[in-house]
Amino acid sequence: MQAVQFSEHGGRDVIEYGDFADPSPGRGEVLIDVKAGALNHLDIWTRKGLPGIDLEMPHIPGSDAAGVVTEVGEGVSRFSEGDHAAVSAGVSCGECEFCRDGEESLCVSFHIIGEHVRGVHAEQAVVPADNLVPVPDHVDWEVAGSASLVFQTAWRMLLSQGDLRPGESVLVLGASGGVGHAAVQIADYAGAEVYATASTEEKLQHAEECGADHVIDYEANDFAEEITEMTGKRGVDMVVDHVGAATYPDSLKSLAKGGRIVTCGATTGPNPDAGLNRIFWNQLSVIGSTMATPGEVDDVLELVWDGTFEPRIREVLPMSEAARAHEMIENREGFGKVVVRPDSEL
Template sequence: MKAAFFREHGGPDRVEFGDLPDSPAPGPGRIRVRIKAAALNHLDLFVRKGIPGIPVPLPHVMGSDGTGVIESVGPGVTRVKPGDDVVLNPGINCGECEFCLSGEHSLCVTFHLLGEHVAGTFADLVVAPAMNAYPKPAGLSWEESAAFPLTFLTAWRMLVTKARVKPGESLLIVGIGGGVAVAALQIAKLLGLAVFVTSGSPEKLDRAKALGANVGIDHGKTDFSAEIRRLTGKRGVDVVLDSVGKATWRQSIASAAKGGRLLTCGATTGPDPQTDLGRIFWNQLTVYGSTMGTHAEFAGMLKLFRDGKVKPVVDAVFPLSDAGEALRRLEEKRQFGKIVLRVD
């Protein structure tokens, strides 16, 4: 099969495109999917560089997001069949641990992602659990279908399950442009929130406003927490979503209203920011960590697309053979929305 992969960890020059042995025939409860389109995530960069404590067999095929046609199914699989058009939930859980049995699949003790510990979607063929296959939304192209699973699931769990946002509340999204941030903006507007976004790029702020963002703040020119205080009459916002991390976390804390909620699902500038315990206890803030989501959340999020209410934002489409160049675009933070690889 054709695939984008690396033989050793390192920089962008480690990404290769070429032939690898086909993914193995699917075992019990598993399916093999002929991929039509895949999408990039920051995780692909972390995996390529090497994540301490997470060894991967080499050569390693990257890619968590993928959509395509089921090519074959393993013993015992009945919920899907060869020929079905599917999107894949990238999060793989065991189904047996105490967290899985309580329905908290992304807390599974062996939770892992396609393309992280196991071979991913940047290939003609990928093997995944049958329970991770969901019907491809009919109104979306292959490229659009690849562009939503990881980011919309992550944003959905944070806003709907964790922060339990309500119409009329205010949300600050720090660093608009990345996949999760753009998905959160789209979901928040559907749910009737007032949305503030920050970026150092005027173009990205304009694109966010075109998607419904109420206010764009250039965080290259100003302390965005001071600007949020000014814009809200010193009140602050109800919810802050910060997946930037080290560079912005303190300002995010200072942007939250009393009783506010802070959401973190990643830290692209580093996981060890300075914090502000004084503001956290005095303003009675709640910090929610969140990773991916449950199967119920994936199914709930999927309905957004069945109803045609929203389409994932596709930043650019590259052929699989140009995966290295696509990853470079992601690494240089030039994207707005999802960078997609066309595989067939």
């Protein structure tokens, strides 16, 4: 088969698209013929190298994909040949106390397909059956292959961890990215008043189309000052911040008393000034979130499959142009998801 791969960490020049051994499913696993996948910032970090993660090389990146089941391993009953399925990348150990029978997994041993183990940006991929979600036949491959990671992450952040309620106000930072544009849609669906930041007029317009009530160009304006003015000095009830060190201080400033930040990542660095004085004085909460439980994944993807939520596609590229796809993510070009498809599917 052909696969996106790299044999060492580094810049985009380490990415290749070429021959790779055909995979075969083991017990509890499923082989899918990949029709489409999508990139996430995680793919950039994995390519550059993450501390403490020793990958088997060559590594196939990719945490998002969808395709047709072509073979099932021993013990698999949920899927049959010909089924359409999408990958849900978080893998729990299934044994420790934090798995809680899979219903509310906080498993400390969990790993992510494409980050800790080989991913799915290839013509074929073997995935544990527990990490596949059925996809209705009417759903386009670009949608099925790009929705899972960002929508499950945003759903858990806002609703499960953040407990966002109707009538509350929420600020979504980086609304043009994958998690950001999913968070705008979910916050609007939850009945919140949605503020969103982006860096160009085109991206701000897309954010409004996704459900943002108010938009802020963070390149031209200090978003914390804008929130203070827009809310009559009150602030918002929740900030969705996956940017990290560069935005965290202003995220705290943007919160109303008793407000909360929910974070799933730190693309600009993980160690900002904690701001403890502001946290205790205004009785703020800082809440971590990552991935989602199986039930949460099912809930949010049902709303993608029926069209309630829509992963916006900025570009569809052949996998042989994976380096260009990485460039688009790194340079923050466009709005929404970058999709890659095997060259044989185009």
